[in-house]
Amino acid sequence: MSTLTKQFQQLSTLLQQAKGDWQPLPFSCTQLPWPELTDALQALDEVALDALDANSEAALAWLSQWRPQLPELHRIELPELARAPHYANPRWSNGIGGRKWAQINDFAANLNTQHPILEWCAGKGHLGRLLAQQGALAVTSLEWNADLCAQGEQLASQLQLPHQFVCTNALDEQAAALFKPQQAAVALHACGELHLAFLKHSATAHTQQLALSPCCYHLIAGQHYQPLSTLGQQLDLQLDRHSLRLPLQQQATGGERVRRLRHIELTWRLAFDELQQWLTGQAHYLPLPSFPKRLLSGDFCDFARWACEKKSLTPPAVIDNQHWLGLAQARRLLVKRIELVRHRYQYPLELWLLLDKAIFLEEQGYQVELGYFTDAQHTPRRYLLKAERYTNRTK
Ligand SMILES: C[S@@+](CC[C@H](N)C(=O)[O-])C[C@H]1O[C@@H](n2cnc3c(N)ncnc32)[C@H](O)[C@@H]1O
Missing domain, CATH: 3.40.50.150 (Vaccinia Virus protein VP39)
Structure with missing residues (x-):
C-alpha cells in the first residue's frame, strides 16, 4: 500500500466523522449548529473572530479543545518541491x-x-x-x-x-x-x-x-x-x-481595501437576504451570483435593486437601509462564527x-x-x- 493511500484512508475516516463541522451552510443557518461550542463562539466578538480566523495555528489550537482529533487532520505535511534559482525578469x-x-x-x-x-x-x-x-x-x-x-x-x-x-x-x-x-x-x-x-x-x-x-x-x-x-x-x-x-476561501493576502470590500460584500449579501425573505415570505437563503466589485462602491439601496432584478423580485418603493443593514449585522456574526470552525477543514x-x-x-x-x-x-x-x-x- 503506498504512503499516499494510507494517508488518504486516514483522512477519509476523519473527515467523514467531522462532516457535521464542515458541511453546514453558514448563510442558511439561523443558529450555531454545535451546542457544545455555542458559549465559546459567542464569547468571541467580531474583532476576536477575525483575528483568530486569520491565525491558523491559534485557531486550530482553540478548536482542538473541543475537537481533539483535529490536529490529526493537519498532521500530513506536504514537501516543498523545487524552486527557480531566481526571479529576475528578462x-x-x-x-x-x-x-x-x-x-x-x-x-x-x-x-x-x-x-x-x-x-x-x-x-x-x-x-x-x-x-x-x-x-x-x-x-x-x-x-x-x-x-x-x-x-x-x-x-x-x-x-x-x-x-x-x-x-x-x-x-x-x-x-x-x-x-x-x-x-x-x-x-x-x-x-x-x-x-x-x-x-x-x-x-x-x-x-x-x-x-x-x-x-x-x-x-x-x-x-x-x-x-x-x-x-x-x-x-x-x-x-x-x-x-x-x-x-478556496483562504484569507486572501489583500490589504485593508480588500478586507473592507469583503466586509461590505458579506453585509450586503446578508442584508439583501433579509429583504428577499421579507418580500417572498420564504425563510430560505437565496444565493446571489458573483458580481463586479464596483457594485459595492455605491449605496445599499442600489445594490438591493440590482439584486432584486437578478432574482426577478419587485423591490419595495422605499428601501430602509438602516433596517436591513442592522439585521445583517447579527447574521454576519453568526456566519463568521460558523466559518471559524469550517475554515479549520x-x-x-x-x-x-x-x-x-x-x-x-x-x-x-x-x-x-x-x-x-x-x-x-x-x-x-x-x-x-x-x-x-x-x-x-x-x-
Ligand atoms: C485560471 S486561468 C489559468 C491560465 C494559465 N494557465 C495561467 O496560470 O496563467 C484558466 C484558463 O482556462 C481557460 N479556459 C476556461 N475554460 C476553458 C475551456 N472550456 N476550454 C479551454 N480553455 C478554458 C480560461 O480562458 C483561462 O485562460
Whole structure:
C-alpha cells in the first residue's frame, strides 16, 4: 500500500466523522449548529473572530479543545518541491506580473523533460512560452479564448519560439486527441472540470509526464464531486459544490481595501437576504451570483435593486437601509462564527481532493509526487501533482 493511500484512508475516516463541522451552510443557518461550542463562539466578538480566523495555528489550537482529533487532520505535511534559482525578469517577460512570473518559473523548475509539451488551459501561454524559451522541443498551448490565443501566438512569434496555440474548448472531444504518450502535459491553475479532463485524457493516452496545479474544485459539471480513484469512489465524501468551495476561501493576502470590500460584500449579501425573505415570505437563503466589485462602491439601496432584478423580485418603493443593514449585522456574526470552525477543514479537504487525484494516477501506472511548487506569497493555490508513467509497468 503506498504512503499516499494510507494517508488518504486516514483522512477519509476523519473527515467523514467531522462532516457535521464542515458541511453546514453558514448563510442558511439561523443558529450555531454545535451546542457544545455555542458559549465559546459567542464569547468571541467580531474583532476576536477575525483575528483568530486569520491565525491558523491559534485557531486550530482553540478548536482542538473541543475537537481533539483535529490536529490529526493537519498532521500530513506536504514537501516543498523545487524552486527557480531566481526571479529576475528578462526583457522578453514584459507584461507578466511579478507573482505570475514567480509561479511559472517555480512550476518550470519542477519539469525536466525531453518530450514535446502540451499546456492545458494556457491563457496567453506564459508558462508554455517560458518552457519554450528554456529549450523545450515544442509547446502546444490549448486555450479557448481567441483573444488570449492571438496574444500568445504573437508573443511566441516575436521570440521565434516553437510554440503554437490550439484555440478550442478543452471539454470537446477533439481536445482529448491532443494528448500523446511521448509528451509532457502541464496545467497551471486549471479549474475543476478542466483539470479532471486533463487527468482522464492523460491517463487514457498514457502520457509520459504530467504536472498539474489544480484550482476552483467547485467548477464541475455535476452537483457532486465524482472521485477519480477507485479508492476515492469507495471512500467518497459526497462533496457538493459548497464543500468544494471551502478550500478556496483562504484569507486572501489583500490589504485593508480588500478586507473592507469583503466586509461590505458579506453585509450586503446578508442584508439583501433579509429583504428577499421579507418580500417572498420564504425563510430560505437565496444565493446571489458573483458580481463586479464596483457594485459595492455605491449605496445599499442600489445594490438591493440590482439584486432584486437578478432574482426577478419587485423591490419595495422605499428601501430602509438602516433596517436591513442592522439585521445583517447579527447574521454576519453568526456566519463568521460558523466559518471559524469550517475554515479549520480547508486544508484537509483540499488534501483529500489532491490525494484522490494522486491515487488515481498511481492506479493508472504513474509514480506520483505531491507538494508545494511555489511560496504562499506568490499564490494560495500552490499544490503541484507531478507524475511520471512507469515504463513497462516497472513498479
Ligand atoms: C485560471 S486561468 C489559468 C491560465 C494559465 N494557465 C495561467 O496560470 O496563467 C484558466 C484558463 O482556462 C481557460 N479556459 C476556461 N475554460 C476553458 C475551456 N472550456 N476550454 C479551454 N480553455 C478554458 C480560461 O480562458 C483561462 O485562460
